[in-house]
Amino acid sequence: MDIILSAEDVKRIDACLNKVLNKSAAVSAFLIDRSGQLVANCGSPSTLDVSAFSALTAANFGATSEIAKLLGEQEFNLLFHKGQNENVYFSVVGENMIMVIVFDDRTTLGLVRLSINMIMDELLQILSPIYQNKG
C-alpha cells in the first residue's frame, strides 16, 4: 500500500524517533511499514542497506506472526533480538507499522520499551489520519 506523507508528518515522526533515542540512550530508531518500506529513521549509519533491512524486518515479523498463529495467540507484541554487541527491539505501531530500535549495553530493554510507550500515542496520532485517508 502506498502512503503519502507531508513534510510536516515526516518532521513530526522524526521528532518522535529522536525522543525515543534521547530518552533511552539507544543507538538508532527506524519506522518501517509492514510491506517492508522504510518510512523514517534516526541515528542509523549511512552505510546501512536500508531496503534489505526493511524487507528483513517485515519478514521477521511475518515469521513471528506464524508462530503466534500456531500457538492460537494474537500477534506477538514483543520481539527482541539479543546480539553480542547490540540488541534490536521491534515494536508494533498500530496495524501498519513496525518500530525498530537498536541499542547496546548503555541502556536496557525496559527503558527502551518505556521510551517507546511515551511517544506511542503521539506517533499514532500522526499515522492514523494518513491510513484513514487511504482507506
Next chain:
Amino acid sequence: MVKPSKRVLIVDDEETLTWSMSKSLSKDRDKYSIFIANTGKEALEVLRNHAIDLVITDIRMPDINGLDLLTTVKRKYPGTKVIIMTAYGSADIRKEANKRGSLYYVEKPFEIADIRKLILDILWKRKGFEGKVFDLQLTDVIQLNCLCRVTAALKVDRGDQKGLIYFSDGEIVHAECNGEVGKRALFNILRWREGKFDHERGMTAPQHTISQNWEHLLVEGMRQSDESYVPPGRVPEPRSPSGLAVVGAEKISVESPGQTAREEAPMERTVQSIARVTGCEGTMIVSETGDVIAHTAIENASKEAAVVASLGLLSHRLSKILDTGELESILLGRQKRKVILRDRPYYFEVRLKEGVRFDEITPSIRKALRHFTGKNDTREGHDEERGASDR
C-alpha cells in the same frame, strides 16, 4: 590400665630415631601401642605376630628397602596402613610410594608433633559406618567422596583394567588408568559399567593433573560415557537416503555416518534439563534446517520448528546488516513468551510460563545448555546486567 587396641610399628635402621620417636609417641600410649623394628626382616616378624594397624617406615634400610616392605605389607596385610618417611625424597620416590599404596609420605627431618597428629588422624578420626555396598554406580561413589570432602584414593578394578581416582578435600585432583593420567584417565574409568572399588582413606595424590570442578567432570564423564555406550545386541538405527534417522517419534538430522548415537542421548538430556528450569513450560531443539531434534511439551513441534529456523535465519541476516554482532537469542511473545537461544548449529526454543521474566530465566537456561555444549558461557552476567526489565 586397659591395653590400647591399636598398634603402630616404626621401622628404621637408625636406632636413635626409632628410640626417640617411640619415646615421643609414648605420650599417646593410652591410644595405641608402639612397636619398633630396626630392619625390614624384624618388621615382617612383628607384623607376623601382631595385628599392626599402622607402619611408619624409612626407605633406605640394609636388608629390605622400605618401598618393598610397603609392597609386602599391602599384599599380606591389606588392612594395615603405611607411612613412608625418607631423608632422600624426590618426586619420583613419592610417586612410587603412592603407587604402591602408601598413605602418606613424610620427609625427614619432621616435627614429631606432626607425626603424632597424623597417627591420631589415621587411627582415630574414622567416624561413621563401614561395610560393603552393592549395585552402586561408580558416579555415586565419586559423588559421595566429593560431598563428604574426603581425601582418599579410589581404586577401581574392572578385572582386566585398573584405575585410580584421587580426591583431595572432596575435589578430584588426579586419575590414572592404562598409562593415562588426568581427565582422559578419569573419563576412561567412568565409561566402565561394572567392577569393584576400594578406598584408601587419607591417601594423597602423587601429582595434581585435574583442576576442574567435580560436578562438571562427572557430567562430562557421563556424557562421554553415554555417547560411547552401545547396549549389547543393539543394532544401529537405520538411516534413510536423505540422511534422516527416526528415533522415537522424532527425526534426528544426521550430518555424518555414526553421528546418530552420539547426538541422541545428549539432546534428550538437554531438553529434559532445560524443561526442569523453573519457569520453563516446554522446550525444543531445532536444527538449522528446521528439523525437530528433540522436544518436550510442544504441540505442532514440526511446524513450529520450521518457523523457528526461518525466524532464526532472518534474524541472523538482520543482525549482519545492522552489525549487532552474533545473534545470541530472540525473545518473542504476548502474554506467554518464548526465548529462542542460538547455539550453532541449533536453535533452542524455550516457552516461558506466564509472568516469567526473560532476563531472570536466561542464565539458568544457559547453565542447563552448558552441559550440552560443554562451553563455559560467560554471557550469564550479561543477561543479568542488561535486564532491568523486559516488561
